[in-house]
Amino acid sequence: MASSEAAEAPPGAHRVLILIDEVLEEKGMTLTELAQRTGITIANLSALKNNRGKAIRFTTLTAICDALEVEPARLFALRPRRRASRVGRRSEQRHRP
Template identity: 55%
Template sequence: MSGGEDAEAHRIACRLDVLLEERGITLTELSARVGVSVVNLSVLKNDRARAIRFSTLTAICEALDCQPGDVLTLAP
């Protein structure tokens, strides 16, 4: 499977941008809170991530006071 096909093989969407806006938090601030680089969070936020560690998802949820389903959704 090529990279293009792999990117289209899932419908998981990240709502990190919405959550950050709702909470008035920047990506840089979230990065400092969760210990993940701004670059890696940006990849996640822009739906370019191929995977996410449970520890990262847990840290994001704790920092934003949300559930995993608030961060990741299944697009139609």
């Protein structure tokens, strides 16, 4: 996974990453070919691929999994949670009763 994808999620952002690029590379398939096999537009696949999607329908997920011959779990990962800053933790410790 690329380091930009593994970056910590900003507060309030979803942490789910879709790994279509990795699987496409493993399968030797292009996004255009995936679009043709699934009937999903390149624009919609691109939004998912670039982690701009906020939701995915099970029918869309099923079509992608069938075309790529993978289980759904292979397509997803979680970004780490953002940790509290060290400064914040120290100041909290100083102010404890």
